[in-house]
Amino acid sequence: METLIQVLIDGLLSGMVYALVAAGLCIIWGVMDVINFAHGEYLMVGMYVSYWLGFLAHVDPLVSVLASGAFVFLLGALTYKLIIRYTIRRPGLVALLATFGLAMFLKNLCMNRFSPNFRILSDTWLGGKTFLVGSLILPVPQLAAGILSLVTIGLLYALINGTRFGWAVQATAMDREAAELMGINTERIYVLIFGIGGACVGFAGGIMPSYLAVHPEVGSMFGLIAFVCVAMGGFGSIPGAFLAGLLVGIVEALAGFYIAPVFKYIAVFGLYLAVVFLRPKGIFGW
Amino acid sequence: MSRQVSRLNRWIVCLAVLALLLGFGPRVGSALAAEKVIKIGTIFPLTGPVATAGQRCQAAVQTAVEIINGKHPDIKVPLAKQEGILKGYKIVLVHADSQGKPDVGKAEAERLLNQEGVWALIGSYNSAVSKPASFVAERMKRIFMCGSSSSAALTQRDMKYFFRLAPTDATESVDFVEVLKWANKKNKANIKTLGVIYENSEFGKHAAEEAKKAAAAGGFKVVTDVPFTPGATNLNSEVQTLKKANPDAVFGAVLGADYSLWVRTMKQANFLPRIVINYCSGYQDPVIAKQLGGDANYFMGSSGYSPQFASLMPEVAAVEKIFKAKTGGVPFDGNSIQEAVAMLVLAQAIEKAGSLDTEKVVNALNANTWDSPLSLGGKVKFAKGGQNILAKSIVTQLQDGQYKRIFPEKMADAKIVFPMKPWDKR
């Protein structure tokens, strides 16, 4: 029983991070109908920012989260300005392939500049600390990442659903032409949304070096899982992505422990297929 | 209209530049053909998930070539004092990137042999790449020197032109089981059960199979067998599975970033077997050991080299200086040094054979025992199939950030810390 709860906790905590990575992808997809294939690489860039700040200036990841977020925000906005802008209103595949090229570019550029070495940030505030509840173990860095995830997703949800900016975003997502007629600068909305999507994953990348090694390949698997979460949650639905992230984390942990570790990703991808076969537009899709 | 034209022109310019680059690029290498050079090709995973190891291996071969080509009277390694080999021949390396993919490695082997006209190949770190790449060399009757691929299957193929320096995972597994027996006798350890954790790739899977074979032969019971996907986002369920089975000893074949994740996850789960022994993997990477700090201590692993072996291998230091200049201060590790040995032994064989006739060099390689100050034990000798039967490794343990020699006892410089110190008492 205790093991089961421990496994669930582990799954829930990794699910929170998946949710945060997915939230960024989700909002971009929801507003622009673009799958950003370079999303995992955004995460990697965020981790490098946090790592270098920690390594060179001894800034703790908890603080450099903000810098990572800001940096990846700019990266996202730049991606939109330089690439995505030209692919809007064209078949979805075009943007996907362009971001695939971007992913390849970013991954190898980081390898070229920072070498393929694995980098671990030692002596962080949270690194390696755990928190005991009875015999259950709560790892503090992952817990912090989970809280960050909750806060960020909450803020994002509030931003989209409770502010004038959010209404403008929703209007743009529904019908760009109509939104433009209403006087909304949709171009600016797109830039900001790509930036905000980047910032979410930048936050995740910012905090992760306190428990995960940084290297150029680190983002690939996270990116893939984020796709699955977003599609499972439903088109552009932030609560959907959040729920799907948690679900993926839990299923991964349960399958990994109770079936076999090699089956954990099979279970995750199988779960996605099962969900979309039952609800072709995802859990919260319509 | 004019914008259209300029855009079109830009395209044409781009294409022309590209064509120029592609058309004339590969021919640059052949300018050297007129001099007395021996071209040797290297194939390593310079990009992709194991690029770190691949780039270090490449640097090691470069180091060896620098020693062979130049005059280094202060380095006590064969061929260091003279300039070049065969009375004035210099070695020129042609590098290729396998990306860690077998098909790419094979294509690059063909390109190097046919297109670049290299005389022999060195590579390829990944066992899965070494297999098809050496197959190409064998068919073309070219020598393939393999430094660090550890799959025992490589030298069970009865190849004539294939030579491998590193010990295989089969001999390593037998060594590891010996360590367990030794600990049982010496420390009254009462180790009975064994767990195996490995990345689910050619390397890990093969190591695990050999481990299970050796464990069965040594009378140990394998209670859990945990393969995982390399590049995983977390290793929680893997560690929980280990924890549940709670084996006395664990053998690990966990590479790179996964190794650090594994160690940290075990710490978080507050789980530690009494003894952990690693195949050539993340444990041997001096950078990872340093970055993990105290958490890396008391883990064990086999190693053909580590800077702390200096007293056994005094000649390495001077060579390592050249290597460090290439890697930004990272010393040799058990894998990369084998690639340097591969290059040096090949050059020695060419010198001994006195010609560039491949058959003669192969005969020389087979017939002689080679002096190799960079190898543990100092000698290299190949058996049929190409395995270096004098390949040795020492089982080390990380103590206070230092790789201490533990086993075999006559080479040891420290006592084993057994059982491993629990996480909360460090």
Added chain:
Amino acid sequence: MNPKEANRVLGKDGPWLVFAALLFVMPFVPFVGENSFRMHIMILILLFAAMSQAWNIIGGYCGQVSFGHSVFFGIGAYGAGMAVVAYGVPPWPGILTGMIVAAAVAVIISWPCFKLSGHYFAIATFAIVEIFNRGFLVWDWVGGALGLDYPLVEEGLWNLMWHDSKTGYYYCALVLFLITFGLVRWLEGHRFGYYLRAVREGQETAESLGVNSTAVKLAAMALSAALAALCGAFFVQYNLRVDPPMVMSLDMSMKFVLITVLGGSGTLVGPLLGATVLIPLQEYSRALWGGLGGGVDLIVFGLLIIIIVVKQPAGIIGIIRDIGKHAARRRAAGKEEADHGAP
């Protein structure tokens, strides 16, 4: 994008003229100086053109963007590999079995997937690739993570293996290429081809015209998968080794899509154009920069993908079309000037 427009560019049967010329020239290429690297590139171009053409049937003509083709490719590869390695027979029965199994698997997994639309479908096919990849990695009967390594057997067509020269592989690749391109050319004119395009342009409309869109899509998928499996079998015979990351990976799936889309999806010559540009680019840039170890070749490759996609989403065929239009306009302009110049 639209085959009609493509035809307008190259003349009505332009693709066929180019095609025939290629047919005529290609068999002589092996004799123009034995250069194994050039041969290797030619073989890869033909192979990847054939693979992408197989994808083009379902992805281009029928508009169902599948990222799952490496699964079928892998099944074909494993079919041939198992025949040779596990059973010690020539690969032919394995190839046939692989094609049939791939088609069957394609139908089974596509049937529920076709209910999904747009990105949901694309991501479902991603998920299937990952499931198959992981599944094959732990499936000991097919070698698991160790993969299958070919023994050295006698060369020749019977074993579909050649050792010293690549000429045999070249002709095989050419046959493969002719099969897929011939089939697709035939489809273009056949009723089934019109059904495919009708489904792409609008499922509801197609249905209202009496086209059973599910059946059409499934048939196209099965055909496409069988051809992809055939290509996979050739790939493994060429490389003499197969393991799951080599054949069943997202990377491989992306290649199917990338080459077709960059060439011009939904057109007959698109896959050939894409392969002719991308494969030499990939191989030469790796030869040139790969050894430096900085991943420069991949950086450049990534950038080029971005530039081509952003500048001309219709692919290379679009670029050719632009050039054609431009030339036509200039001719028109020149004529106009000449008219004005006349007294």
